[in-house]
Amino acid sequence: MVEENEQQHGGYQIDLGNLTAFDPHHQFSSVAHNREDLVKECISHGTKLIQAVTDALFNLPSTEDASGPVVSLPPPSTKLPREKPLPKPKPPTKWEVFAKKKGIQNRKKDKLVYDEQTSSWKRRHGYDRVNDDNDLPIIEAKMTDEPGVDPFAKRRSEKKQRVEKQEKNRLQNLKEAAKVGALPSHVQLAATALPITGTQTAPRKVSKDELQNVAGMAATSTASGGKFDKKLAGEKPPKHDKKYRKFLPVVEGSGMGSLEKQQSDKILNKLMAKNSHEIFNVGKAVDMYNAKSDKKRRNQQGKSSSTSSKLKVKKSPYKNKSATNKKSSSKGKSK
Amino acid sequence: MLKSNTNKQSKPMLSIKTPKSLRAKRALEKRAPKLVELEKKTLILHGTKTSNTLNAVLTEIYHLKKDNSVKYSRRNDNIRPFEAGGETSLEFYSLKTDCSLFVFGSHSKKRPDNLVIGRTYDHHIYDLVEVGVENFKSLSSCSYDKKIAPLIGSKPFFAFIGEGFENVEELKHLKEVLLDLFRGQVVSNLNLAGLDRVYVCTAVGSNKVVFTHCALRLKKSGTVVPKVELVEVGPTMDLVVRRHRLPDESLKKEAMKVAPELIQRKVKNVSKDAIAGKIGKIYVPDQQVRSTPLPFTPKGVKRERREAKAKGDDKHSEKKQKKQKQDDEASA
Numbered sequence: 116m117v118e119e120n121e122q123q124h125g126g127y128q129i130d131l132g133n134l135t136a137f138d139p140h141h142q143f144s145s146v147a148h149n150r151e152d153l154v155k156e157c158i159s160h161g162t163k164l165i166q167a168v169t170d171a172l173f174n175l176p177s178t179e180d181a182s183g184p185v186v187s188l189p190p191p192s193t194k195l196p197r198e199k200p201l202p203k204p205k206p207p208t209k210w211e212v213f214a215k216k217k218g219i220q221n222r223k224k225d226k227l228v229y230d231e232q233t234s235s236w237k238r239r240h241g242y243d244r245v246n247d248d249n250d251l252p253i254i255e256a257k258m259t260d261e262p263g264v265d266p267f268a269k270r271r272s273e274k275k276q277r278v279e280k281q282e283k284n285r286l287q288n289l290k291e292a293a294k295v296g297a298l299p300s301h302v303q304l305a306a307t308a309l310p311i312t313g314t315q316t317a318p319r320k321v322s323k324d325e326l327q328n329v330a331g332m333a334a335t336s337t338a339s340g341g342k343f344d345k346k347l348a349g350e351k352p353p354k355h356d357k358k359y360r361k362f363l364p365v366v367e368g369s370g371m372g373s374l375e376k377q378q379s380d381k382i383l384n385k386l387m388a389k390n391s392h393e394i395f396n397v398g399k400a401v402d403m404y405n406a407k408s409d410k411k412r413r414n415q416q417g418k419s420s421s422t423s424s425k426l427k428v429k430k431s432p433y434k435n436k437s438a439t440n441k442k443s444s445s446k447g448k449s450k
Numbered sequence: 451m452l453k454s455n456t457n458k459q460s461k462p463m464l465s466i467k468t469p470k471s472l473r474a475k476r477a478l479e480k481r482a483p484k485l486v487e488l489e490k491k492t493l494i495l496h497g498t499k500t501s502n503t504l505n506a507v508l509t510e511i512y513h514l515k516k517d518n519s520v521k522y523s524r525r526n527d528n529i530r531p532f533e534a535g536g537e538t539s540l541e542f543y544s545l546k547t548d549c550s551l552f553v554f555g556s557h558s559k560k561r562p563d564n565l566v567i568g569r570t571y572d573h574h575i576y577d578l579v580e581v582g583v584e585n586f587k588s589l590s591s592c593s594y595d596k597k598i599a600p601l602i603g604s605k606p607f608f609a610f611i612g613e614g615f616e617n618v619e620e621l622k623h624l625k626e627v628l629l630d631l632f633r634g635q636v637v638s639n640l641n642l643a644g645l646d647r648v649y650v651c652t653a654v655g656s657n658k659v660v661f662t663h664c665a666l667r668l669k670k671s672g673t674v675v676p677k678v679e680l681v682e683v684g685p686t687m688d689l690v691v692r693r694h695r696l697p698d699e700s701l702k703k704e705a706m707k708v709a710p711e712l713i714q715r716k717v718k719n720v721s722k723d724a725i726a727g728k729i730g731k732i733y734v735p736d737q738q739v740r741s742t743p744l745p746f747t748p749k750g751v752k753r754e755r756r757e758a759k760a761k762g763d764d765k766h767s768e769k770k771q772k773k774q775k776q777d778d779e780a781s782a
Contacts (some may be wrong), residue, residue: 169675
């Protein structure tokens with residue numbers, strides 16, 4: 116068999132299936148050829164090769180046809196790649212498995228069937244067919260029939276059920292084939308939606324904002340908090356809804372008060388204030404009082420200035436601390 | 451569109467799409483993968499810039515393969531077959547036109563008169579060969595007798611000359627690709643009257659191939675085999691191999707697979723005789739007559755039994771008698 120495909124005829128390799136001859140040993144007599152001579156030599160040598168192929172070809176057993184001698188070619192010996200993958204053998208359908216097990220043979224049905232009623236030949240399917248369900252004028256009642264049940268409607272519903280069952284089986288067979296990967300060529304599967312497990316709720320449509328947030332949420336789980344992640348074109352910079360923390364400078368400049376001291380004082384005062392019962396700023400109260408009394412005195416002095424202020428006994432504005440204390444109302448004792 | 455309402459579990463909802471007309475169904479079946487493949491279609495297109503020679507080359511290749519090729523006339527700027535991302539357009543066109551071979555022409559200063567011949571497997575790039583065209587001589591410039599002009603669709607002969615086709619990897623690849631490109635359909639029955647064209651490829655040097663298309667003339671000779679005469683007809687060009695990309699091994703293996711049912715296996719023990727016709731040999735294993743298990747053992751015939759009975763030493767009959775007595779007592 117192999118000898119038919121590829122033969123050595125005077126040192127040429129001949130592939131009859133492809134009508135090819137290959138001469139690996141030819142040497143050109145002189146390299147410096149001009150174009151025409153080169154082509155001529157190619158053609159002449161090609162003629163020799165083709166002659167060898169035709170020798171082999173015409174020696175094959177041929178049959179005479181109207182247009183000429185027909186020869187049966189052997190399969191080609193040089194293998195060339197396929198253009199599409201091999202089709203997978205399709206798995207047998209449920210009926211085929213059952214039929215094989217039981218040994219049921221498939222009988223070809225005739226298109227025309229003899230109808231006893233009209234004693235004529237009618238077609239099996241289609242217009243004016245044999246045993247048409249819609250043509251039944253009378254359905255005889257049986258003992259098993261319930262009263263009140265419409266037999267015509269019953270027949271129609273039964274047929275509908277049968278058709279639905281058949282459709283379900285057909286889809287099941289296709290699914291089985293799709294699992295193996297051997298779907299018939301005219302059928303295509305398209306995934307429409309991904310359902311949530313268990314329930315039949317329709318998948319909720321995700322909004323644009325939610326999607327944007329999801330990416331951000333995922334980014335925060337990275338080591339650097341998603342700060343240096345490469346962003347796609349059109350993606351917004353990461354949102355930062357909180358306050359940025361403030362840190363003190365390492366080296367304190369001149370002209371500023373001791374920042375660290377201020378910071379710690381602030382914290383301490385807050386803490387102390389929370390835990391102390393005297394929620395009262397003494398210094399502030401004193402200042403307020405002093406300012407008030409100064410104002411009052413100026414007004415009084417403005418109205419009546421008989422004696423000079425120098426001679427008058429000055430009341431010390433800083434006396435009576437205890438009085439002011441007593442005056443104060445402790446607002447909201449801290450608990 | 452038929453929706454499958456049967457599965458209420460966590461499987462993706464699948465809908466099965468079938469074609470609504472027979473015509474669409476036939477078109478889909480034509481494009482489906484088959485066990486034995488029909489001839490490959492070719493897509494001919496060009497890139498951003500082409501030269502006059504390249505235009506002529508592309509049209510002539512199209513004419514040579516008129517019945518199984520598609521020629522695109524617009525320029526395609528985004529096709530770069532040898533680059534990683536530049537082949538998506540090619541694959542898309544291959545899918546749309548169902549072409550598994552393509553010839554892409556382009557002209558640039560660096561690569562003048564460039565032809566990229568490529569093949570696809572499953573509409574993805576399988577392999578590529580880039581050749582430059584030099585010394586192009588077109589169909590119209592050759593003068594010949596019009597009667598011997600080859601018809602479209604005839605199966606061609608191929609002649610490959612030169613040791614370069616065996617030794618140099620690029621030329622080997624080019625040989626395979628040229629064969630695939632111009633071969634046409636693989637037939638099992640061939641009408642010998644319809645043979646009229648030859649492609650002659652000569653390897654000159656380590657990267658150059660002289661490609662010629664000739665018409666075939668069969669002359670009467672004394673014997674059954676006619677005398678062959680080649681007349682230069684069609685395009686003649688020098689192909690200078692520039693780059694090539696071989697398919698990777700796993701893809702190649704998959705593409706070269708033959709269906710197991712097509713491999714002809716040797717039938718053993720069958721031979722053909724001119725006189726007797728088809729003869730088969732049957733090997734019959736040795737029959738062990740002595741030790742063949744019989745469906746029954748004739749117990750009464752056994753010699754030992756008989757002798758023992760005669761003696762009255764039979765244990766088995768004693769047991770039987772005992773059992774019978776017991777049964778009688780039980781039933782009574």
